[in-house]
Each structure stands twice: as C-alpha cells, then as structure tokens.
Amino acid sequence: MLAQFLQFLFSGVTVGATYALAALGFTLIYNASNVINFAQGEFIMLGGMLAVFFAQSGLPLPAAMLLAILIPAGVGVLIEKLAIEPVKGAETVSLIIITIGASLVIRGLAAVGFGKGTFSLPAFSGDTPIDVLGATLMPQSLWVLGVTAAAVGALWYFFNYSLAGKAMLATACNRTAAQLVGIDTNGVLFLSFALSAGMGALGGILIAPLTLTAYDVGVMLGLKGFVAAVLGGLGNGLGAVVGGLLVGLIEALGAGYISSAYKDAIPFVLILLILFFMPRGLFGARLTERV
Amino acid sequence: MRTSAYFGLLIVIAILALLPFVLPNSFYLDLAIRMAINAVIVLGLNLLIGFAGQISLGHAGFLGIGAYASAVLPTHFGLHPLLAMGAGAALAGLLAALVARPIFRLKGNYLAMATLGLGIILNIALRNEAAWTGGPDGMPVPAFGLAGFELSSDRQWYWVAAALLTVSVWASLNLIDSPFGRALRALHGSEVAARVVGVDVARYKLAIFVMSAVFASLMGSVTAHYVGFVTPGVADFFHSIELVTMVVIGGMASVYGSLVGAVLLTALPQALTAFEGWETVVFGAILMLCMIFLPRGLVPTLAARFGRAA
Numbered sequence: 044m045l046a047q048f049l050q051f052l053f054s055g056v057t058v059g060a061t062y063a064l065a066a067l068g069f070t071l072i073y074n075a076s077n078v079i080n081f082a083q084g085e086f087i088m089l090g091g092m093l094a095v096f097f098a099q100s101g102l103p104l105p106a107a108m109l110l111a112i113l114i115p116a117g118v119g120v121l122i123e124k125l126a127i128e129p130v131k132g133a134e135t136v137s138l139i140i141i142t143i144g145a146s147l148v149i150r151g152l153a154a155v156g157f158g159k160g161t162f163s164l165p166a167f168s169g170d171t172p173i174d175v176l177g178a179t180l181m182p183q184s185l186w187v188l189g190v191t192a193a194a195v196g197a198l199w200y201f202f203n204y205s206l207a208g209k210a211m212l213a214t215a216c217n218r219t220a221a222q223l224v225g226i227d228t229n230g231v232l233f234l235s236f237a238l239s240a241g242m243g244a245l246g247g248i249l250i251a252p253l254t255l256t257a258y259d260v261g262v263m264l265g266l267k268g269f270v271a272a273v274l275g276g277l278g279n280g281l282g283a284v285v286g287g288l289l290v291g292l293i294e295a296l297g298a299g300y301i302s303s304a305y306k307d308a309i310p311f312v313l314i315l316l317i318l319f320f321m322p323r324g325l326f327g328a329r330l331t332e333r334v
Numbered sequence: 335m336r337t338s339a340y341f342g343l344l345i346v347i348a349i350l351a352l353l354p355f356v357l358p359n360s361f362y363l364d365l366a367i368r369m370a371i372n373a374v375i376v377l378g379l380n381l382l383i384g385f386a387g388q389i390s391l392g393h394a395g396f397l398g399i400g401a402y403a404s405a406v407l408p409t410h411f412g413l414h415p416l417l418a419m420g421a422g423a424a425l426a427g428l429l430a431a432l433v434a435r436p437i438f439r440l441k442g443n444y445l446a447m448a449t450l451g452l453g454i455i456l457n458i459a460l461r462n463e464a465a466w467t468g469g470p471d472g473m474p475v476p477a478f479g480l481a482g483f484e485l486s487s488d489r490q491w492y493w494v495a496a497a498l499l500t501v502s503v504w505a506s507l508n509l510i511d512s513p514f515g516r517a518l519r520a521l522h523g524s525e526v527a528a529r530v531v532g533v534d535v536a537r538y539k540l541a542i543f544v545m546s547a548v549f550a551s552l553m554g555s556v557t558a559h560y561v562g563f564v565t566p567g568v569a570d571f572f573h574s575i576e577l578v579t580m581v582v583i584g585g586m587a588s589v590y591g592s593l594v595g596a597v598l599l600t601a602l603p604q605a606l607t608a609f610e611g612w613e614t615v616v617f618g619a620i621l622m623l624c625m626i627f628l629p630r631g632l633v634p635t636l637a638a639r640f641g642r643a644a
Contacts, residue, residue, distance in 0.1 A: 079446075126622050133629055136389045139446065140582050141625045143575055147618025155611055262571065266450070273447060308458040311451035318448050319436045 046177030051299040052292070053175075057184040057253065059291020060191040061087070064246035065268020066275060066283035067198065068239030074215030074278050075228075075235035078127060078138045082146035083243055084265015085153075089115040090244025091256035092153055095162040104167065112244045118149065119240025123233055146261070153258040164251040187249045194245060195284055198238075202280070211235060215278070243268075263307060267294075270310040274317055276324030285325060339507045342590055346503055350496040354489065363488045365601065370495035371557055373596035374502045376580045377589065378549030381506065383578065384587030385518040386542045388445045392453025393577050396426040396547040398460060398569025400554025405475040405564045406466055415478045419555040426551030430544045438536040438543075445543070453574050460566040472565030475558045491560050498556070499593075502549075506589045518542060522587070583624050585631025594633050 065083055072080045090111050097107035122145045130137065167186045172179040202208040213221040214231045222228050247256070247264070254260075271290040275282025290310050298306035317324060350370075357363050375397065383389055403422025407413040413421070433452055437444050460467050467473060478485045485491060509515045517538050520528040529535050558564045567573065576599060584595025602620075606613045628635050 126626060129626055130629060133625075134387075135446075136383060136387075136578075136582065136586070137625050137629050139389060139391075140578065141622050144618045144621030144625065147614050147621065149618075151612065151614030151616075151618060154614065266454070266571075269447075270451075304462045305458060308455045311454045314447055314451040315433065315455075318440075318444055322440050322444060 047299070049176055049178035051295045053178060053180050053184055055292035055295030056288060057181075057187050057291070058250065058295065059271075059288035060187050061246040061250045061264065061287075062268050062271040062290050063284045063287025064191060064194065064242045065265060066271035066287045067195070067280060068243045069269055069272040070275075070278055070280055070283045071211075071235040071239040071242070073272070075211065075232050076127065076131075077135075078142065079135075079269070080236075080239070081139060081142040081265065081269075082122060082149060083239065083268060084261035084263070085146045085149040086115045086119060086240040086243030086261075087247035087250075087264045087268075088153060088256065088258065088261030089118065089149065090247030091164065091251035091260070092157050092162065092247075092258065093244075094248040094251060095164050095256065096157065098164060108248050111248050112241050115244035116237045116241040119236040120233060123236035127236075128229065128232065146265075150258060150261060157258055159258060161255045161257040162251075163255050164248070166252040181253065183249075183252045187253070190245070190249055194242065198242075198280070207234065267310045270314045273314055274324055276326040279324070279326040282324055282326035339511075339589075343500075343503055343507065346590075346593065347500055350500060353496075354492055360488055363492055365604065367488065367492050367495045367560065368557075369597045369600045370492075370499045371553055371560070372577075372580065372600050373499055373593045375550050375553045375577060376584070376592040376596045377502050377506050378546040378553075379577055380581045380584075380586065380588070380592045381509070381518070382542050382546040383581050384585075385510070385515070385522055386539045387522045388539060388543065389578060390449040390543070390546070391446050391571070391574050391578065392449035392451070392456070393546070393550050394569050394571070394573035395449070395453035395456040396430065396550035397554035397557070397573070397577075398456055398566070399426045399429070400551030400556075401475075401558035401564045401568050402460060402467060402554075403551070404478075404555040404558045405473050408476045409473065410466065415476065415555075415559065416480065419552060422555055423548045423551045427544045427548045430547035431540065434540050434543045438539045449574075450571070453569065454571060457566055457569045457571070460569055467566070470566060472563055472567075474563050475561070477562070478559040485559070495556070495560075498553075503589060503593070506592075510589070514538070514541075519587075579621055581631075583620075583628075583631055585633040585635070588631060588633045588637075591631050591633035595631070598632075 065087055068083045068086065069080060072078055072083075093111035093114055094107050097110050098104060102110070122142075126141050126145060127138070130141065166181070166183040168182050170181070172181055174180075202212055210221070210226045211231050211234065213224070213226055214228050218228055221231075243265075267290055268287065271286035272283050273286070274289060275284070275286030290313065293313060294306060294309045297309040353366055354363065357366060375393075379390065379393055400419065400422040403425065404415060404418050407418035407421060408415050429452070433448050434445065437448050461470050463469075485494065510519070517528065517533045520531065520533055521535055521538055525535050554568065557568070580595035580599045581592060582595070583598060584593065585591025602617065603613065606616055609616050624631075630638075
C-alpha cells in the first residue's frame, strides 16, 4: 500500500521535474515577450535526441550533454531572431501560429535526420534500482531531481544577483520602462529564448534514460509543461516549478489509482479545472487591464 | 450585403457550377469535395478567430464529435443518420458553451488553452473507448440516406458539398453585415469600446464560439458519411492546427480568405508528395513565412495591394 504510493510518488516527481523545466521555459519567454512558445516541447525532444546521437557517436556523456544543450539553445535563438523579432507586436494568434510552425519544422527535421524510431540513452550511473520501503527508485530519478534542483537554483541566483537577470525581470515587469532606463530589451528576448531552450533540452536529456525518446515526444511533453506553467500562474517562476511537480504527481497518481489508459488526459482535465476555478493559477498575480 | 460581396458570391457559385465539368477525373472531384467541406469548417472558425479575436486549438475535437456521432449512433443504436448528425451538433454546441462560459469572463486568450485541453481529452477518449469507437483503427460509417434516396456517387456528394458551401458563404456575408456581425467587429476592434456602447461582450463571444463548434460538428458528420470511415485522427491536435492555419493563411476576418485558405491547404499535401518525408518541414515553414511576411493573410493583403475591398 505504502510501497505502491511511494512508487507513484517517485515516478510522478521525476516526470514532474521535466515538466517543471519545460514550464520554466514557457515562463521565461512569456515574461520577455508575451509569446506562448508552442515550440518548447521540441527543445525537450532535441535535447534527448541529440544526447543519444552524440553519445552513440562516441563522445563522453558530459560532452554529449553539453552539446545537446547548446545546440537547442542556438535553435531557440535562431527562432527568436528570424521569426519572433521581425513580427514584434503582432496579434497573439499570429505569434502562436509562428511558434507552431517552428515546432513543425524542428520535428520534421528531426524525423528526417534521426529517423522515426525510438532511442534510449544509457542511465548516467547504472540501472541498479534502490529499494526504499518496498518501492524501487531508479538512480536516474535522483539525477533528474538533483540536476533540476541545481538548474532551478542557478536560475534563481541569476535573476536575483546578476545584472542580466535583473534586466530580464525589469523587462518582464514593464517593457517600456525597462527600455527607458537603458535595458536592451531585444537582448533580453534573445537571452530568454536561449535560456528556455537550454532548460527544455536539459529536461529532455535527463528524462531520456527513463522514458525512451523519439522525434515526436516533444508534443505531449511540451503541452504538459504548458499546463504546468498555467497551473503555477503563467509568468511566475516559482509557480512553474511547483506546477511542474504537481502535474507530474497528479498524473502519476491518477494513472496509478484511476486509469492508466487516460494518463495523458489527466493534465488536460486539470487545465480545464484551473481555468474554471482559478484562472490566475496558484501563484499568478492579479492583473488589471489598462485601456 | 454590399454589391462587391454579392459579386464575389456569384463568382463562387459560377466556379462551383462549372468545376465538375472541367475536372479530369474522380481524384480531382474527391479533392474538390474535401476542399468545399473544409471551406465550410474554416468559415465557421474564421468567424471566431477573425471576428471575435479568439483562437480555438481544439476545433478538430468538435469535428470528431460530429464524425463519431454519425458513426456510433446509427451503428450501435440504430438512430437515423439525420438524427445522429443533430445529436452530434447539439453535443458539440453544449460542450462548447459549457467550456467557454467561464472562460469568456476572463481577459486574454484563455480559450486557446481550454480548447487545446478539450480537444486532446476527446482524442484520447476516442482512442481508448474501443468498444464504441473501434479505438485507434476507427470504424465504418453507414451511408447517408433520406426518404429512400441514398447519397453514394462522388457526383452527388459534390453537389451536396457545393450547396452547403454556397449557403455558408451567403450566410457568413449576411451575418457580418447584421447587427450581430457589427457587434462582433466592434468587439474585435476594442472590447472596452464595444462594452461602452452596450455590446454584451461575453455573450457575443459565447454565441460565435458555440456556432462555430456546431458548424464543425455538422461538417464532421458530413465528412464521415462521405468518406465512409472515421479514425481518431479527425480529432487530433495536428488537425486543429491545420484548420487554424487555413483561417490564418487565407486571411482572418475575410470570408473569401477562408475559401482560399481551405483550398490551398487541402491541396498542399497533394503538392507535397514530391517532398517525400519533408512534408512536416515544408508545412511548418509555409506557416512561419506566411505569418512573418503576410500577417493579414493572402486575400486581405492582395486586396489591399490592388485597392479593392475583400
């Protein structure tokens, strides 16, 4: 009974960490530009796929991981430069469509480049499960949680103690005012795409040894990260992390106790409930619209 | 209705009337039927996106409701196809109202998220409830018949689709110039200004959303009867994106733009067979390029260039 619950808890929190990283990515870009980046899931996919590709071609794992983070970050910057910056101030609908177009291009190129098969990445430190009160915990889960915590911590430090981070916060708060005090808001946009793509890719690499990866895993992972960001209150960093863990947890518990066939539907039922009963999310700010 | 709009309607009717006589074979006839069906769906969706400024990322879900109502109800319950079609439309409308009512009291584009969730849940349900829906493999749909007459040949289906399209274009043009349409356009310009002059913003948005959902469900039923088979693919996320793309490429808030968008994107997969394996990439690239260089869509951009109102 307890063992079963713990088992669901472990798998929920592990997947939730990936959702949290994806949700942070949504949050970063949303804060810098009000764009909801529907290509976020593709960065997760790219991270996992590139790590597999580089590891198979003989690179040591840390180098493969580094490349698998840097390349998606570059792709993110490319999307920002080529597709988002030229249409700044366009309608939400147009921006959503542009990012959806970008996601199709990335997914299509991945399908052509890597093929449509599924791939697995070897676990970072072996596959010997750890026994915790009758439940099994994979060492990779500890890696996922540890690295995610470190990444979130680094991001927190960046926002609170570095000039670039503070410039990003200022831009999120009021773009015009930030521009007036001399902040390069285009630079902020650039940085937020690089950071959020890198975060997503990191999540994709960490989870790849546990779940297998393929060219099309980005759709569901990205959408669930999006649900997590909305649950936490879109635009709130802490909310994104808590939201990610919660979505992972609720999904795992729902799949375990209610119906595993409807596992993928659970986060989307959740998003409807959030929108009906608490549209600002858990930590969202109250907004008043100025006319 | 303005005279220029009437002129456009006459051109549409003329093209629809002549088309079957110039199409070389049944492959093109089939393509034309699917274009006409998509055009009706896109007209409904464009009223929502172009006029109410709201985006639905789960419209294929409503299509799926109609398609599966026409498949499941006659097969499992012996319901008449017409009744099944009506039941599907009613369910789609009800679901749309249920989901959108609380959403439209919020500001911002929350409908995108809610419809996205709804569409994905519906798709998963269609895949899982194999006893009713045949699961991922889909199920056959009985033929559509009325009073002993059964629609079967492509020719007959073409005239049905053409008639539906003509009526839809005519209705959309009228709707836009009605008080209801004027309220919608005011709402798209500025919600606050619209509210100040007495437009009940939430109610109008709800009405247009429910209408477009019902439209989608009805056309889902028509498609199901025409193809004779349904799979959960009709209701998947990618299909929803395709529908939104048709609206956007043709031109938001443009009736004829909807037709152009539907025709182009229905033909696109045929044109892309030359790019074996690269379809997704090309599709995505077209989406991005269109949005970056023609943000208002093809028809309004071209109309502005040649100085004519669309």
